[in-house]
Amino acid sequence: MHDYDLIVAGGGFAGLHCAQAAARTGLRTAVLERKTEFGLHPHTTGILVREIAETWPVPARLTRRIEKIRLHGPSRQCLELASPGYYFLATDTAGLLRWQAEQARQAGAHLLAGHACHGVLTTEGSVLVNTGRGGRGLRGTFLAAADGARSRIASELGLGVNRRFLFGVEAEFLRTGDVLEDCFHVFLDPRLAPGYVAWLVPGVDRIHVGLAVRQPRRPRLDHVLRLADEILGIKLGEPDAYRAGLIPCGGRVRPLSRGNVMLLGDAAGLVSPLTGGGIHPAVETGRLAGEAIADYLLHDGIHPAAVLRRRAPRYTFKRGLRRLYDVLPGQRWLLDTAFSSRLFRSLAETVFFHHHGLWSPRAWRDIARCLRGVERGG
Template identity: 35%
Template structure:
């Protein structure tokens, strides 16, 4: 079987399948997994609790979040007694995930551009086609595989971009700075967070509202963003579309299924995608392996996007409300509301909550939940 896309979703799914005895080929048009990284790499506590990520690839724990209004005065402060976030070296995480997938028996072929599939045959640019009884689309927010298989596609996006700056080691405890300001991030927010070695400074928002240009907005925000540290030249720029319409309804058919951003597996409210990426990849691998073994199309109903969407209707409603904040005065009022006891409790529930989005972890071959073992 074929997995298109060697990001975290594709490699994690491929490894799970290979451990179940499925022959897996992973292809990606990139020639290096360190190229084209789009995510900040923020792992939340529930992911760190449930998956054994390599500790040496993770930055220090983040326990404090500051939420700023457009004026940048009197931010709302939330502090947890536990590490809530850690920022990963995503190039290292991808390399590690590739090693683990190959160790399990999957083949990974970079520099191979997928161009389409049909009648059980996958086609690639400049190389021979390959038989593909089942295709898994892990090829990002604008998935080609989804269109080829006649599955649902993402239609609601925000766009994001960030700068990565080196910072001095051994400073104060890292803080997650969030700025709610529709002038720089209409419908979403700006952020600053560090991984112990680098500061990640980013903005995201509604594409249509970013009329002055995403790069211009990012550079303006980075010039005086809170918590950015001493200004230095960036070592990397990242960016791309982020689906925020929720998990797609039609995710699977007898010819394949979708995982990761291709499946809309991103929180509509926080735009966090790494936790649902791993959890849905577990479920996708379990369902795929069972379907390939039995040929029973009823198995695919376990991977039902409509049922998954029902788990987070509240987040979809809050996404619409969040997207409607287009005035600095409204943003100031929204942050002021968070200072109330009810507002602080709601913010802590979203930012520090114990629930998973969605909680769909699939079993390993022996029935256990299978971790991402450290190298």
């Protein structure tokens, strides 16, 4: 039996940031990753928003800066969106996860690739984890479960589980020269991607083309590829790789913790119900959890579960918008009409370029400014 202060189940963005934050304080930390390598076959496109890019010193070789979004409507209308000073980073996601794993290792974390969590037993003040390696087990004071959208640990221990999902699929194509400018293409069409959007992103060394749909609909990637050809004039050839997976869209699960076990990342439902963005909350709450665990164990601080419950995003308003989006009829003419309005442009820029979305005072100032302009124009 190996003893740790913190065991992290899952080597994604949330788990690795939690491990790094805890290990750099001197806590004995282990990370279990069921895949044989960290960063192997990631399930995310890996888009970083500016707010997280500015606090996370990612190597430039792993990123490509994107400052514009082209939003395509059902009848092929196009809005070009930008915000002064704002940008996104497309990333080499596999490389980024490998790099972050190395950061956690250098901080002192013990990385265990090829080790899954096959069972958890909680006792007063400790957690026992069965790794399935010839009966080998780990004992920890805390367990951070960052084991994905369908968390086995959450189900086993009676914690909150995700119940609403989008299903996404993406193909990667090798870049052959500068066939695309640095622009993030988003296709908003309820027939193409009911419940969400399709996208085309020029990445570091690949072009990412994908879509996500509301279950139980099936995503038709071939339709998106046809659009890329028709609208952008791009023939991408044969895909170099595919990825697919579930995207939680029901907001933060409850309960988020029990005793010394806490959920992080997709397992906790910490994904924007509206945009599907999960890397930003994964990085922030992963760090938060690791620092809170260290503060509790080393300095008699507040229990980390209480810290996480108080500070992890709840997505109350975005859950409401998600429900509204799901029940609205998927009639293309509604979006066609909206695309011609200044208010729609302002709302779209708010969703894409404001960290706090519609909760941001700056966002509401921008919307109010737009409405005043509409009144003067009318």
